[in-house]
Protein backbone atom coordinates (compact mmCIF):
# COMPACT_ATOMS: atom_id res chain seq x y z
CA UNK A 1 0.00 0.00 0.00
CA UNK A 2 1.33 3.45 -0.92
CA UNK A 3 2.31 5.45 2.15
CA UNK A 4 1.07 9.01 2.65
CA UNK A 5 3.69 11.41 1.37
CA UNK A 6 4.79 14.43 3.41
CA UNK A 7 3.12 16.69 0.88
CA UNK A 8 -0.22 14.89 1.44
CA UNK A 9 -0.26 15.44 5.22
CA UNK A 10 -3.03 17.79 6.39
CA UNK A 11 -0.69 20.49 7.74
CA UNK A 12 1.59 20.63 4.70
CA UNK A 13 -0.34 23.35 2.87
CA UNK A 14 -0.73 25.46 6.01
CA UNK A 15 3.02 25.26 6.64
CA UNK A 16 3.75 26.28 3.04
CA UNK A 17 1.66 29.44 3.61
CA UNK A 18 3.37 30.11 6.91
CA UNK A 19 6.82 29.76 5.36
CA UNK A 20 5.86 32.24 2.67
CA UNK A 21 4.73 34.72 5.30
CA UNK A 22 7.82 34.10 7.47
CA UNK A 23 10.20 34.69 4.59
CA UNK A 24 9.05 38.33 4.61
CA UNK A 25 9.57 38.68 8.33
CA UNK A 26 12.80 39.46 10.14
CA UNK A 27 14.42 37.42 12.91
CA UNK A 28 15.63 40.70 14.39
CA UNK A 29 12.00 41.77 14.76
CA UNK A 30 11.11 38.43 16.34
CA UNK A 31 13.64 39.21 19.09
CA UNK A 32 12.13 42.68 19.53
CA UNK A 33 8.59 41.43 19.86
CA UNK A 34 9.62 38.55 22.13
CA UNK A 35 12.32 39.64 24.58
CA UNK A 36 12.37 36.12 26.09
CA UNK A 37 13.16 34.50 22.76
CA UNK A 38 16.88 34.01 23.49
CA UNK A 39 16.13 32.03 26.63
CA UNK A 40 12.99 30.28 25.35
CA UNK A 41 14.43 28.96 22.08
CA UNK A 42 16.96 26.73 23.82
CA UNK A 43 16.91 22.97 24.28
CA UNK A 44 19.38 20.81 26.24
CA UNK A 45 20.03 17.11 26.34
CA UNK A 46 22.94 14.87 27.32
CA UNK A 47 25.37 17.78 27.70
CA UNK A 48 24.46 19.36 24.35
CA UNK A 49 22.63 22.70 24.14
CA UNK A 50 20.84 23.89 21.04
CA UNK A 51 20.16 27.61 20.59
CA UNK A 52 17.59 27.84 17.80
CA UNK A 53 16.59 31.43 18.43
CA UNK A 54 18.09 32.70 15.16
CA UNK A 55 15.72 30.69 12.98
CA UNK A 56 12.95 32.03 10.81
CA UNK A 57 10.37 30.60 13.15
CA UNK A 58 7.82 31.73 15.68
CA UNK A 59 5.70 29.80 18.15
CA UNK A 60 2.87 29.40 15.64
CA UNK A 61 5.12 27.93 12.95
CA UNK A 62 6.79 25.67 15.50
CA UNK A 63 3.44 24.39 16.74
CA UNK A 64 2.42 23.66 13.13
CA UNK A 65 5.68 21.76 12.58
CA UNK A 66 4.99 19.60 15.63
CA UNK A 67 1.51 18.93 14.29
CA UNK A 68 3.05 17.87 10.98
CA UNK A 69 5.41 15.61 12.92
CA UNK A 70 2.45 13.97 14.67
CA UNK A 71 0.69 13.52 11.33
CA UNK A 72 3.83 11.74 10.07
CA UNK A 73 3.73 9.58 13.24
CA UNK A 74 7.11 10.83 14.40
CA UNK A 75 5.92 10.31 17.96
CA UNK A 76 6.31 6.55 17.61
CA UNK A 77 9.52 6.67 15.60
CA UNK A 78 11.98 6.49 18.50
CA UNK A 79 10.30 3.41 19.96
CA UNK A 80 10.25 1.67 16.58
CA UNK A 81 13.96 2.32 16.11
CA UNK A 82 15.06 1.39 19.61
CA UNK A 83 12.89 -1.69 20.11
CA UNK A 84 14.19 -3.43 17.00
CA UNK A 85 11.28 -2.97 14.57
CA UNK A 86 12.33 -3.63 10.97
CA UNK A 87 12.72 0.05 10.10
CA UNK A 88 14.98 -0.95 7.19
CA UNK A 89 12.12 -2.46 5.19
CA UNK A 90 13.94 -3.02 1.88
CA UNK A 91 16.53 -5.19 3.59
CA UNK A 92 14.04 -6.56 6.16
CA UNK A 93 16.20 -5.57 9.14
CA UNK A 94 16.07 -3.43 12.22
CA UNK A 95 18.67 -0.67 12.64
CA UNK A 96 20.00 -1.32 16.11
CA UNK A 97 22.99 0.97 16.46
CA UNK A 98 21.54 2.18 19.77
CA UNK A 99 21.97 -1.37 21.14
CA UNK A 100 25.73 -1.02 20.64
CA UNK A 101 25.87 1.57 23.42
CA UNK A 102 23.09 0.14 25.61
CA UNK A 103 23.57 -1.44 29.01
CA UNK A 104 20.16 -3.09 29.01
CA UNK A 105 17.69 -3.85 26.24
CA UNK A 106 14.42 -5.52 27.22
CA UNK A 107 13.36 -7.94 24.48
CA UNK A 108 16.75 -7.78 22.77
CA UNK A 109 18.78 -9.73 25.33
CA UNK A 110 20.31 -12.17 22.80
CA UNK A 111 21.63 -9.41 20.60
CA UNK A 112 22.85 -7.42 23.59
CA UNK A 113 24.77 -10.48 24.81
CA UNK A 114 26.53 -10.65 21.41
CA UNK A 115 27.36 -6.95 21.68
CA UNK A 116 28.72 -7.41 25.20
CA UNK A 117 30.93 -10.31 24.11
CA UNK A 118 32.30 -8.18 21.29
CA UNK A 119 32.88 -5.26 23.69
CA UNK A 120 34.89 -7.59 25.97
CA UNK A 121 37.09 -8.66 23.02
CA UNK A 122 37.55 -5.03 21.97
CA UNK A 123 38.51 -4.10 25.49
CA UNK A 124 41.00 -6.94 25.61
CA UNK A 125 42.68 -5.77 22.37
CA UNK A 126 42.64 -2.11 23.40
CA UNK A 127 44.18 -2.85 26.79
CA UNK A 128 46.80 -5.28 25.48
CA UNK A 129 47.93 -2.76 22.89
CA UNK A 130 47.90 0.16 25.29
CA UNK A 131 49.85 -1.86 27.87
CA UNK A 132 52.50 -2.76 25.26
CA UNK A 133 51.61 -6.44 25.63
CA UNK A 134 51.01 -7.19 21.98
CA UNK A 135 54.20 -7.97 20.10
CA UNK A 136 54.84 -8.23 16.38
CA UNK A 137 56.68 -10.98 14.49
CA UNK A 138 60.13 -9.70 15.45
CA UNK A 139 59.24 -9.43 19.13
CA UNK A 140 58.89 -5.63 19.01
CA UNK A 141 55.97 -3.91 20.74
CA UNK A 142 53.18 -2.72 18.42
CA UNK A 143 53.17 1.08 18.39
CA UNK A 144 51.00 1.84 15.34
CA UNK A 145 47.60 0.67 14.20
CA UNK A 146 46.36 1.17 10.63
CA UNK A 147 42.62 0.92 10.08
CA UNK A 148 41.92 -0.06 6.47
CA UNK A 149 38.28 0.63 5.66
CA UNK A 150 36.10 3.09 3.79
CA UNK A 151 32.77 4.88 4.28
CA UNK A 152 31.29 3.82 7.60
CA UNK A 153 34.28 1.58 8.23
CA UNK A 154 36.54 4.62 8.20
CA UNK A 155 34.79 7.94 8.80
CA UNK A 156 33.46 7.27 12.31
CA UNK A 157 36.62 5.86 13.91
CA UNK A 158 38.75 8.45 12.10
CA UNK A 159 36.52 11.27 13.40
CA UNK A 160 36.62 9.97 16.98
CA UNK A 161 40.40 9.45 16.93
CA UNK A 162 40.98 12.99 15.67
CA UNK A 163 38.34 14.64 17.83
CA UNK A 164 39.65 13.04 21.02
CA UNK A 165 43.36 13.56 20.38
CA UNK A 166 43.81 15.19 23.83
CA UNK A 167 42.68 11.86 25.34
CA UNK A 168 45.03 9.77 23.22
CA UNK A 169 47.39 7.14 24.63
CA UNK A 170 50.69 5.86 23.27
CA UNK A 171 49.49 3.82 20.29
CA UNK A 172 49.10 5.94 17.16
CA UNK A 173 46.14 5.10 14.90
CA UNK A 174 46.22 5.81 11.17
CA UNK A 175 43.49 5.54 8.56
CA UNK A 176 43.70 4.35 4.97
CA UNK A 177 40.53 4.47 2.88
CA UNK A 178 41.09 5.50 -0.72
CA UNK A 179 41.93 2.97 -3.44
CA UNK A 180 44.39 5.60 -4.73
CA UNK A 181 47.71 3.86 -3.94
CA UNK A 182 49.04 7.17 -2.61
CA UNK A 183 46.84 6.88 0.47
CA UNK A 184 48.39 3.61 1.65
CA UNK A 185 51.85 4.51 0.41
CA UNK A 186 51.90 7.82 2.30
CA UNK A 187 50.79 6.10 5.48
CA UNK A 188 53.23 3.19 5.28
CA UNK A 189 56.16 5.47 4.44
CA UNK A 190 56.49 6.48 8.10
CA UNK A 191 55.72 3.09 9.62
CA UNK A 192 57.78 0.06 10.59
CA UNK A 193 56.33 -3.38 9.72
CA UNK A 194 57.75 -4.82 12.96
CA UNK A 195 55.59 -2.49 15.06
CA UNK A 196 52.45 -2.09 12.90
CA UNK A 197 49.08 -3.80 13.28
CA UNK A 198 46.41 -3.62 10.57
CA UNK A 199 42.68 -3.67 11.23
CA UNK A 200 40.84 -4.65 8.07
CA UNK A 201 37.47 -3.08 8.70
CA UNK A 202 34.72 -4.07 6.29
CA UNK A 203 31.20 -5.06 7.17
CA UNK A 204 30.81 -6.93 3.88
CA UNK A 205 34.46 -7.87 3.37
CA UNK A 206 33.76 -7.30 -0.32
CA UNK A 207 34.70 -3.66 -0.69
CA UNK A 208 37.21 -3.12 -3.49
CA UNK A 209 39.17 -0.32 -1.84
CA UNK A 210 39.59 -2.16 1.45
CA UNK A 211 40.52 -5.51 -0.05
CA UNK A 212 42.98 -3.94 -2.49
CA UNK A 213 44.73 -1.93 0.22
CA UNK A 214 44.77 -4.92 2.58
CA UNK A 215 46.47 -7.14 0.00
CA UNK A 216 49.20 -4.51 -0.45
CA UNK A 217 49.58 -4.20 3.33
CA UNK A 218 49.95 -7.98 3.51
CA UNK A 219 52.70 -7.92 0.87
CA UNK A 220 54.42 -5.09 2.75
CA UNK A 221 54.51 -7.26 5.85
CA UNK A 222 55.73 -10.37 3.99
CA UNK A 223 58.42 -8.34 2.19
CA UNK A 224 59.67 -7.17 5.58
CA UNK A 225 60.41 -10.75 6.58
CA UNK A 226 57.18 -11.85 8.26
CA UNK A 227 56.04 -15.38 7.43
CA UNK A 228 52.44 -16.27 6.52
CA UNK A 229 52.03 -17.58 10.07
CA UNK A 230 53.36 -14.32 11.51
CA UNK A 231 50.54 -12.38 9.85
CA UNK A 232 48.21 -13.42 12.67
CA UNK A 233 50.13 -11.03 14.91
CA UNK A 234 49.60 -8.15 12.51
CA UNK A 235 46.08 -8.46 11.06
CA UNK A 236 42.66 -8.20 12.64
CA UNK A 237 39.34 -8.08 10.79
CA UNK A 238 36.03 -6.49 11.71
CA UNK A 239 33.29 -8.00 9.59
CA UNK A 240 30.00 -9.86 9.25
CA UNK A 241 31.68 -12.05 6.62
CA UNK A 242 33.91 -14.37 8.63
CA UNK A 243 34.28 -16.74 5.71
CA UNK A 244 35.73 -14.08 3.38
CA UNK A 245 38.01 -12.74 6.11
CA UNK A 246 39.51 -16.16 6.87
CA UNK A 247 39.79 -16.92 3.15
CA UNK A 248 41.74 -13.66 2.85
CA UNK A 249 44.13 -15.11 5.44
CA UNK A 250 43.02 -13.51 8.68
CA UNK A 251 42.97 -15.84 11.64
CA UNK A 252 39.40 -16.60 12.78
CA UNK A 253 40.44 -15.72 16.34
CA UNK A 254 41.41 -12.26 15.09
CA UNK A 255 37.98 -11.52 13.57
CA UNK A 256 35.60 -9.35 15.55
CA UNK A 257 31.94 -9.38 14.59
CA UNK A 258 29.63 -6.91 12.93
CA UNK A 259 25.95 -7.55 12.41
CA UNK A 260 23.61 -6.95 9.50
CA UNK A 261 21.29 -5.09 11.89
CA UNK A 262 23.80 -2.24 12.14
CA UNK A 263 24.36 0.03 9.13
CA UNK A 264 27.96 0.83 8.20
CA UNK A 265 27.51 4.58 8.75
CA UNK A 266 26.02 3.90 12.19
CA UNK A 267 28.69 1.42 13.27
CA UNK A 268 31.40 3.39 15.09
CA UNK A 269 29.98 2.08 18.38
CA UNK A 270 30.70 -1.53 17.40
CA UNK A 271 34.05 -3.26 16.81
CA UNK A 272 34.33 -0.91 13.81
CA UNK A 273 35.36 1.58 16.50
CA UNK A 274 38.22 -0.65 17.69
CA UNK A 275 40.92 1.64 16.25
CA UNK A 276 39.54 4.67 18.08
CA UNK A 277 39.05 2.61 21.26
CA UNK A 278 42.75 1.76 21.01
CA UNK A 279 43.65 5.39 20.30
CA UNK A 280 41.80 6.87 23.26
CA UNK A 281 41.86 3.89 25.63
CA UNK A 282 38.99 1.71 26.78
CA UNK A 283 37.69 3.93 29.60
CA UNK A 284 37.30 6.88 27.24
CA UNK A 285 35.62 4.67 24.64
CA UNK A 286 33.13 3.58 27.30
CA UNK A 287 32.45 7.24 28.09
CA UNK A 288 31.87 7.81 24.39
CA UNK A 289 29.28 5.01 24.39
CA UNK A 290 27.70 6.41 27.56
CA UNK A 291 27.31 9.86 25.97
CA UNK A 292 25.48 8.32 23.02
CA UNK A 293 23.33 6.19 25.35
CA UNK A 294 22.30 9.36 27.23
CA UNK A 295 21.16 10.87 23.92
CA UNK A 296 19.27 7.64 23.10
CA UNK A 297 17.47 7.86 26.40
CA UNK A 298 16.55 11.48 25.76
CA UNK A 299 15.33 10.61 22.25
CA UNK A 300 13.21 7.77 23.65
CA UNK A 301 11.72 9.63 26.60
CA UNK A 302 11.47 13.36 25.88
CA UNK A 303 8.12 14.58 24.57
CA UNK A 304 8.18 15.75 20.96
CA UNK A 305 8.36 19.44 21.91
CA UNK A 306 11.39 18.84 24.18
CA UNK A 307 13.15 16.38 21.93
CA UNK A 308 16.45 17.60 20.52
CA UNK A 309 16.83 15.23 17.53
CA UNK A 310 13.17 15.86 16.65
CA UNK A 311 13.64 19.62 16.70
CA UNK A 312 16.80 19.49 14.58
CA UNK A 313 14.96 17.32 12.10
CA UNK A 314 11.94 19.63 11.96
CA UNK A 315 14.27 22.55 11.27
CA UNK A 316 15.72 20.54 8.40
CA UNK A 317 12.26 19.77 7.02
CA UNK A 318 11.15 23.40 7.50
CA UNK A 319 13.91 24.79 5.28
CA UNK A 320 14.19 21.88 2.87
CA UNK A 321 10.50 21.46 2.13
CA UNK A 322 9.03 24.89 2.78
CA UNK A 323 11.84 27.28 1.81
CA UNK A 324 13.43 25.16 -0.94
CA UNK A 325 16.85 25.02 0.77
CA UNK A 326 19.00 22.43 -0.98
CA UNK A 327 22.00 22.91 1.31
CA UNK A 328 22.80 22.35 4.93
CA UNK A 329 26.05 23.71 6.32
CA UNK A 330 27.86 22.43 9.41
CA UNK A 331 30.60 24.61 10.88
CA UNK A 332 32.42 23.15 13.87
CA UNK A 333 34.36 25.89 15.65
CA UNK A 334 36.87 23.37 16.95
CA UNK A 335 39.71 21.99 14.88
CA UNK A 336 39.26 18.62 16.54
CA UNK A 337 35.90 18.35 14.77
CA UNK A 338 37.18 19.16 11.30
CA UNK A 339 36.17 15.68 10.08
CA UNK A 340 32.65 16.09 11.37
CA UNK A 341 31.22 17.46 8.09
CA UNK A 342 32.78 14.49 6.21
CA UNK A 343 31.24 12.07 8.68
CA UNK A 344 27.86 13.81 8.46
CA UNK A 345 27.96 13.71 4.67
CA UNK A 346 27.82 9.93 4.70
CA UNK A 347 25.43 9.81 7.64
CA UNK A 348 22.88 12.17 6.15
CA UNK A 349 23.31 11.85 2.39
CA UNK A 350 23.76 8.07 2.19
CA UNK A 351 20.81 7.74 4.58
CA UNK A 352 18.39 10.24 3.10
CA UNK A 353 19.54 10.76 -0.48
CA UNK A 354 16.47 8.85 -1.71
CA UNK A 355 13.83 9.58 -4.31
CA UNK A 356 11.21 6.97 -3.45
CA UNK A 357 9.15 6.41 -0.33
CA UNK A 358 9.41 3.28 1.81
CA UNK A 359 6.72 1.74 -0.35
CA UNK A 360 8.61 2.51 -3.56
CA UNK A 361 6.52 5.48 -4.68
CA UNK A 362 8.42 8.46 -6.15
CA UNK A 363 8.31 11.31 -3.63
CA UNK A 364 6.98 14.67 -4.83
CA UNK A 365 8.94 16.70 -2.29
CA UNK A 366 12.61 17.31 -1.56
CA UNK A 367 14.53 14.87 0.63
CA UNK A 368 17.96 15.28 2.21
CA UNK A 369 19.79 18.49 1.31
CA UNK A 370 23.46 18.58 0.33
CA UNK A 371 25.51 18.80 3.51
CA UNK A 372 28.88 20.47 3.61
CA UNK A 373 31.07 22.58 5.85
CA UNK A 374 34.47 22.98 7.40
CA UNK A 375 36.07 23.86 10.69
CA UNK A 376 35.97 27.55 11.63
CA UNK A 377 37.56 29.97 10.95
CA UNK A 378 38.86 28.61 7.64
CA UNK A 379 35.50 28.81 5.89
CA UNK A 380 35.22 32.49 6.79
CA UNK A 381 38.03 33.18 4.32
CA UNK A 382 36.49 30.97 1.70
CA UNK A 383 32.78 30.21 1.31
CA UNK A 384 31.21 32.39 4.01
CA UNK A 385 30.87 35.12 1.38
CA UNK A 386 28.17 32.97 -0.21
CA UNK A 387 26.57 32.28 3.17
CA UNK A 388 26.29 36.01 3.85
CA UNK A 389 25.45 37.46 0.45
CA UNK A 390 24.86 34.61 -2.01
CA UNK A 391 21.49 33.66 -3.45
CA UNK A 392 21.37 30.16 -1.90
CA UNK A 393 19.63 29.68 1.41
CA UNK A 394 22.07 27.62 3.51
CA UNK A 395 20.74 26.87 7.00
CA UNK A 396 23.80 26.46 9.18
CA UNK A 397 24.74 24.58 12.35
CA UNK A 398 27.55 26.17 14.32
CA UNK A 399 29.09 23.66 16.72
CA UNK A 400 30.99 25.22 19.55
CA UNK A 401 32.72 23.55 22.50
CA UNK A 402 32.94 26.38 25.05
CA UNK A 403 36.38 25.46 26.36
CA UNK A 404 39.64 24.28 24.84
CA UNK A 405 41.97 21.41 25.71
CA UNK A 406 44.94 23.40 24.46
CA UNK A 407 45.34 25.48 27.61
CA UNK A 408 45.51 28.53 25.31
CA UNK A 409 42.36 30.20 26.54
CA UNK A 410 43.10 33.65 25.16
CA UNK A 411 43.55 32.41 21.63
CA UNK A 412 40.48 30.20 22.05
CA UNK A 413 38.52 33.32 23.02
CA UNK A 414 39.20 34.60 19.49
CA UNK A 415 37.78 31.42 18.01
CA UNK A 416 34.62 31.72 20.11
CA UNK A 417 34.26 35.41 19.19
CA UNK A 418 34.49 34.50 15.51
CA UNK A 419 31.81 31.86 15.84
CA UNK A 420 29.41 34.17 17.65
CA UNK A 421 30.16 36.96 15.17
CA UNK A 422 29.37 34.76 12.17
CA UNK A 423 26.14 33.52 13.71
CA UNK A 424 25.01 37.05 14.60
CA UNK A 425 26.07 38.52 11.25
CA UNK A 426 24.03 35.92 9.40
CA UNK A 427 21.02 36.96 11.41
CA UNK A 428 21.29 40.75 11.55
CA UNK A 429 22.88 41.47 8.18
CA UNK A 430 23.31 45.13 7.23
CA UNK A 431 20.70 47.36 5.64
CA UNK A 432 21.35 49.62 2.65
CA UNK A 433 21.17 52.66 4.92
CA UNK A 434 23.64 51.15 7.39
CA UNK A 435 26.00 50.24 4.55
CA UNK A 436 25.76 53.79 3.20
CA UNK A 437 26.33 55.35 6.61
CA UNK A 438 29.36 53.18 7.31
CA UNK A 439 30.93 54.16 3.98
CA UNK A 440 30.36 57.86 4.60
CA UNK A 441 31.81 57.45 8.09
CA UNK A 442 34.92 56.00 6.49
CA UNK A 443 35.23 59.16 4.38
CA UNK A 444 33.71 57.91 1.13
CA UNK A 445 32.02 60.55 -0.93
CA UNK A 446 28.20 60.26 -0.42
CA UNK A 447 27.51 59.79 -4.15
CA UNK A 448 30.11 57.02 -4.41
CA UNK A 449 28.73 55.56 -1.15
CA UNK A 450 25.33 55.37 -2.84
CA UNK A 451 26.86 53.29 -5.66
CA UNK A 452 28.76 51.02 -3.31
CA UNK A 453 26.13 50.51 -0.62
CA UNK A 454 24.27 47.66 -2.44
CA UNK A 455 27.54 45.70 -2.54
CA UNK A 456 28.03 46.07 1.21
CA UNK A 457 24.43 45.52 2.22
CA UNK A 458 23.55 42.10 3.60
CA UNK A 459 20.04 40.74 3.87
CA UNK A 460 20.59 38.92 7.15
CA UNK A 461 17.83 36.52 8.17
CA UNK A 462 20.17 33.61 7.35
CA UNK A 463 18.95 30.90 9.70
CA UNK A 464 21.41 29.23 11.99
CA UNK A 465 21.62 27.04 15.09
CA UNK A 466 24.37 27.28 17.67
CA UNK A 467 25.09 23.93 19.28
CA UNK A 468 27.30 24.21 22.34
CA UNK A 469 28.81 21.90 24.90
CA UNK A 470 30.94 22.74 27.88
CA UNK A 471 33.91 20.79 26.47
CA UNK A 472 34.51 18.30 23.71
CA UNK A 473 34.94 15.08 25.70
CA UNK A 474 34.31 11.41 24.91
CA UNK A 475 30.84 11.81 26.47
CA UNK A 476 29.78 14.94 24.63
CA UNK A 477 31.21 13.63 21.35
CA UNK A 478 29.15 10.44 21.76
CA UNK A 479 26.03 12.50 22.46
CA UNK A 480 26.70 14.82 19.51
CA UNK A 481 27.08 11.97 17.01
CA UNK A 482 24.00 10.17 18.36
CA UNK A 483 22.07 13.46 18.10
CA UNK A 484 22.79 13.70 14.37
CA UNK A 485 22.07 9.98 13.87
CA UNK A 486 18.59 10.41 15.36
CA UNK A 487 18.04 13.69 13.51
CA UNK A 488 18.80 11.84 10.26
CA UNK A 489 16.36 9.09 11.09
CA UNK A 490 13.62 11.54 12.13
CA UNK A 491 13.98 13.40 8.84
CA UNK A 492 13.76 10.07 7.01
CA UNK A 493 10.50 9.35 8.87
CA UNK A 494 9.15 12.79 7.97
CA UNK A 495 10.03 12.20 4.31
CA UNK A 496 8.61 8.66 4.42
CA UNK A 497 11.88 7.15 3.16
CA UNK A 498 14.13 4.32 4.33
CA UNK A 499 17.22 5.90 5.94
CA UNK A 500 19.00 2.58 6.32
CA UNK A 501 19.59 1.21 2.83
CA UNK A 502 21.93 2.57 0.12
CA UNK A 503 21.03 0.91 -3.18
CA UNK A 504 22.22 3.94 -5.11
CA UNK A 505 25.89 3.13 -4.52
CA UNK A 506 25.77 -0.34 -6.08
CA UNK A 507 25.48 0.33 -9.82
CA UNK A 508 28.61 2.49 -9.87
CA UNK A 509 30.53 -0.35 -8.17
CA UNK A 510 29.31 -2.86 -10.80
CA UNK A 511 30.24 -0.60 -13.70
CA UNK A 512 33.63 0.02 -12.05
CA UNK A 513 34.31 -3.73 -12.15
CA UNK A 514 33.28 -3.91 -15.83
CA UNK A 515 35.55 -0.98 -16.75
CA UNK A 516 38.46 -2.45 -14.82
CA UNK A 517 38.10 -5.68 -16.79
CA UNK A 518 38.15 -3.74 -20.05
CA UNK A 519 41.25 -1.82 -18.93
CA UNK A 520 42.97 -5.08 -17.97
CA UNK A 521 42.13 -6.52 -21.40
CA UNK A 522 40.02 -9.25 -19.79
CA UNK A 523 36.61 -8.36 -21.13
CA UNK A 524 35.25 -9.65 -24.37
CA UNK A 525 32.44 -7.13 -24.23
CA UNK A 526 34.67 -4.07 -24.57
CA UNK A 527 32.24 -1.30 -25.48
CA UNK A 528 30.73 1.05 -22.91
CA UNK A 529 29.39 4.32 -24.27
CA UNK A 530 31.37 6.56 -26.67
CA UNK A 531 32.42 9.02 -23.95
CA UNK A 532 33.64 6.29 -21.57
CA UNK A 533 35.35 4.42 -24.42
CA UNK A 534 37.23 7.61 -25.34
CA UNK A 535 38.39 8.11 -21.75
CA UNK A 536 39.54 4.48 -21.50
CA UNK A 537 41.48 4.98 -24.74
CA UNK A 538 43.05 8.17 -23.32
CA UNK A 539 44.12 6.26 -20.23
CA UNK A 540 45.53 3.48 -22.42
CA UNK A 541 47.50 6.00 -24.48
CA UNK A 542 48.95 7.59 -21.34
CA UNK A 543 50.33 4.18 -20.28
CA UNK A 544 52.30 3.68 -23.53
Ligand SMILES: O=P(O)(O)OC[C@H]1O[C@](O)(CO)[C@@H](O)[C@@H]1O
Nearest residue numbers: 151152153202203204207264505
Ligand atom coordinates in the same frame (compact mmCIF):
# COMPACT_ATOMS: atom_id res chain seq x y z
O1 LIG B 1 32.21 -1.86 5.50
P1 LIG B 1 32.11 -2.18 4.05
O2 LIG B 1 31.24 -3.35 3.77
O3 LIG B 1 33.48 -2.35 3.46
O4 LIG B 1 31.42 -0.96 3.33
C1 LIG B 1 31.99 0.31 3.34
C2 LIG B 1 30.99 1.35 2.93
O5 LIG B 1 30.53 1.09 1.62
C3 LIG B 1 29.14 1.38 1.52
O6 LIG B 1 28.46 0.20 1.41
C4 LIG B 1 28.83 2.25 0.34
O7 LIG B 1 29.51 1.87 -0.78
C5 LIG B 1 28.81 2.09 2.82
O8 LIG B 1 27.49 2.01 3.14
C6 LIG B 1 29.74 1.43 3.77
O9 LIG B 1 29.91 2.15 4.95
